[in-house]
Amino acid sequence: MSRGLRFAFFGSSLVSTWWNGAATYYRGLLRALHARGHQVTFYEPDASGRQEHRDLQGPDQARVVVYSNNLGSVDECLDDAFGVDVVVKASGVGALDAYLDSRVLELRRSGTQVVFWDMSAPATLEHVAKDAHHLFRQLIPRFDHILTSGGGAPVVNAYRELGAKHCVAIHPAVDPDTHHPVAPESRFACDLAFLGNRLPDREARVEACFFKVAESLPRSRMLLGGNGWEERVVPSNVGRLGHVYTQDHNAVNSSARAVLNLHRDSMARFGFSPSPRVFEAAGAGACLITDAFEGVEQFLEPGREVLVARSGEEVAEHVKRLTPEDARRMGQAALRRVLAEHTYAHRAVEVEAALG
Known part of the structure; x- marks a missing residue:
């Protein structure tokens, strides 16, 4: 242009x-x-x-x-x-x-x-x-x-x-100037972190893939961030973060052993619709666990750059088996992938091409 x-x-x-x-x-x-x-x-x-x-x-x-x-x-x-x-x-x-x-x-x-x-x-x-x-x-x-x-x-x-x-x-992407690896912070240290507002068309997934996972792994520490969860009674091993402002995203993503992404129902049905949080987490070098959706391999390679779960039981298995070393290796692989292919600099070129 x-x-x-x-x-x-x-x-x-x-x-x-x-x-x-x-x-x-x-x-x-x-x-x-x-x-x-x-x-x-x-x-x-x-x-x-x-x-x-x-x-x-x-x-x-x-x-x-x-x-x-x-x-x-x-x-x-x-x-x-x-x-x-x-x-x-x-x-x-x-x-x-x-x-x-x-x-x-x-x-x-x-x-x-x-x-x-x-x-x-x-x-x-x-x-x-x-x-x-x-x-x-x-x-x-x-x-x-x-x-x-x-x-x-x-x-x-x-x-x-x-x-x-x-x-x-x-598609969403990562802005390396705002989402990037930082030193871990003890206040955000956990085995699994989920950041997401409470939405009717995602709540069943959160129940199955986060809250029930927390109940099944009582010795694991979980963190919940986002608006709308104030009235929801949570398992004793789930810490509440409330709304997480952008300046804390990197610290959460860099401190959790794994970060969970869960789609809204319609997004999962259509596929090819990763949320911005996928790229924000990968941009910080986080190990990402996502619920399954068609087209995930277009963005991250399952098993090497992202862990995919088709049920809450599979989320729990990933958390149980994931070592700090494996988490770090997967997070680094995801970081390399998004920096090479999925930054907003790439997307801006796509916008120009779309507009002619």
Whole structure:
């Protein structure tokens, strides 16, 4: 791409990870785009308590505009975005999503592409499939591009069947400047750590692959991080971390003998949809245990760079058999793989190619 583009990006939040698993994806990708000469304005709502729980002040990868949760404030942002090269509306903004889905299309004109960036494509597609008259279903053919943060052929083909002109998966990755190995910290030392907000479509997996594993291994120490677990009674060997801010991710990932990744149900069904935490953990040299999903080998080699479990029993077996030496060896192999193939610098090139 011969010149830098001006992006107007409407997303959940760049400055806060509070109830916002997309934040590190946005941060790494936009930093890489900025490094390649592109300019980004990121529009985010004052919603879900995120502005009160910022963990990124004065980001250098984008100009951030925070708007109020009302139509007038959104319209001001849309006016501000007029005339840029690329307008992006992400899924899951968290305020006036349906309104924005329609209104951003009014910014489309010669010299301006409008993109829908689906941060949870499997969930979106399952939701739209249930309702032939869903408003977003009618809008899909009008976007210049559909980009997704996960999904392989099943997602791409499903979007094309719904009339998408162009659909490309831009997978999560690692930003080596923010997620990297650090010295272990005793407060995060454990046999297995799981970081994830409490979500209805993942809870059964957490029950089977984390809480029951903890009960079956009472002499092992487990750590639980994320929002929403405050009311859940946990086994006595599970320590609560609450929300883990970005500045502590590396310490958790570098201190645990193994880190657990569990998918939302729809992500697992569609496959090819690793979460950003997979790459964050691998970027810190952590030994990762993930629930099974189709396409895992596209990102990490099972048995050498990642441990795959098809049940809670298999998670428990991995934890029991894993020696510190094996964990360290696997973590280092995963780190080499993501640095070679799965950084946001790689993804920024993919974005440029997708936009033409």
